[in-house]
Amino acid sequence: MLTTDRNRLTARIYLAVQIALPLGGFLKGSPYFGWRMFSEVRIPPRAVVIRDASVDTVSVNKYVGFARGDLSYGPDLAVQICRLESDAVAVRLLQLSGPAQVTKCR
Amino acid sequence: VPLTRILIGIAAFARGLEAWRVLWRVLDPEVLRFPLIPWLPRLPQFAVPVLITAWLVLATAFTLGYRTRAAGTALALIMGYTLLLDQQSYSNHLYLLVLITGIIALAPNPAVLLRYQLSVVYGFSALWKCNAYYVSGAVIAAHLIPTLERWRQVEYMAPLAVTSLFAEVFLAIAFWTPRYRPLAWLVGLGLHVGCVFILAPGYQLQIAVFALEMVALYTAFGPPPYRVFQWAAALRLVHGSSHTRIREL
Numbered sequence: 001m002l003t004t005d006r007n008r009l010t011a012r013i014y015l016a017v018q019i020a021l022p023l024g025g026f027l028k029g030s031p032y033f034g035w036r037m038f039s040e041v042r043i044p045p046r047a048v049v050i051r052d053a054s055v056d057t058v059s060v061n062k063y064v065g066f067a068r069g070d071l072s073y074g075p076d077l078a079v080q081i082c083r084l085e086s087d088a089v090a091v092r093l094l095q096l097s098g099p100a101q102v103t104k105c106r
Numbered sequence: 107v108p109l110t111r112i113l114i115g116i117a118a119f120a121r122g123l124e125a126w127r128v129l130w131r132v133l134d135p136e137v138l139r140f141p142l143i144p145w146l147p148r149l150p151q152f153a154v155p156v157l158i159t160a161w162l163v164l165a166t167a168f169t170l171g172y173r174t175r176a177a178g179t180a181l182a183l184i185m186g187y188t189l190l191l192d193q194q195s196y197s198n199h200l201y202l203l204v205l206i207t208g209i210i211a212l213a214p215n216p217a218v219l220l221r222y223q224l225s226v227v228y229g230f231s232a233l234w235k236c237n238a239y240y241v242s243g244a245v246i247a248a249h250l251i252p253t254l255e256r257w258r259q260v261e262y263m264a265p266l267a268v269t270s271l272f273a274e275v276f277l278a279i280a281f282w283t284p285r286y287r288p289l290a291w292l293v294g295l296g297l298h299v300g301c302v303f304i305l306a307p308g309y310q311l312q313i314a315v316f317a318l319e320m321v322a323l324y325t326a327f328g329p330p331p332y333r334v335f336q337w338a339a340a341l342r343l344v345h346g347s348s349h350t351r352i353r354e355l
Binding site: 018032039043076 | 128131132133134136137138139140142192193194195196198199201213214215218219222223226227230231233234235237239240244245246248249301305306316
């Protein structure tokens with residue numbers, strides 16, 4: 001009897017957590033722990049590397065572990081590209097959401 | 107639950123192979139880090155083969171039912187580490203895999219929790235899709251495989267999107283009713299097999315793993331009803347005969 005009651009309580013707590021966690025994520029718009037699957041277009045950002053004599057559009061795969069469209073890379077990505085591309089003058093990041101961000105390397 | 111465990115074990119094994127590729131890149135010291143939990147220690151890149159070998163061995167033991175509790179717990183911990191290590195190694199189907207493996211290994215009455223899990227996943231997945239952008243078909247169109255390029259038009263994509271949304275709502279509810287369970291099996295199999303074949307080139311393995319996880323959750327409501335296979339056979343017969351008829355015409 002006690003075991004049945006405990007099992008029932010465990011099940012209820014589990015269900016409560018499994019509803020609260022995704023609901024919180026849904027209200028905050030978080031992509032984590034909320035079962036947000038194929039509900040949006042996820043295109044990883046592209047970077048435009050501006051050099052003295054050339055401008056190249058490059059995939060960010062070389063600079064990040066696993067390029068994702070639902071991840072906000074922020075200025076860190078541009079800084080990383082500047083670090084690895086020693087002749088870059090500036091980097092422009094193109095993301096599906098939000099305006100293009102330009103970061104000067106030197 | 108033994109059938110559920112076997113399906114989850116196979117899904118975990120397949121996901122382990124995929125995790126090798128992802129972790130090798132994410133743990134590369136030259137690439138940018140996006141930790142999900144900042145205090146979680148990062149393994150050196152050379153530890154990836156050891157971690158993945160342990161993952162695969164534990165997944166095999168879990169599938170075979172060998173020391174299920176210990177193997178499942180350790181497997182859930184390794185997968186959980188991968189999940190929480192970095193935002194780039196997080197994925198919803200890995201999260202689901204961690205939850206299901208943990209439930210099977212540790213919960214005294216796993217079937218009830220797995221049933222809840224099915225409704226939660228489909229329910230929230232449908233909730234996220236309740237927006238004009240998804241319903242317009244733009245999301246499916248963007249993820250469609252290149253061979254289906256000529257179908258990438260709003261008159262096909264929008265009904266497909268709406269149908270998939272209703273299918274998920276139906277699946278979240280229907281499994282709880284014995285009367286609709288056979289139909290739910292058929293709708294669920296159609297939805298997931300369809301996703302594997304038409305969506306996201308490059309992500310098919312991950313979608314197939316997710317499909318296997320969801321089918322495993324279906325089995326928490328009991329074994330597949332025999333009627334599903336009768337219906338599937340009937341559908342194939344009807345489909346086949348209509349093709350013959352079209353050819354005749």
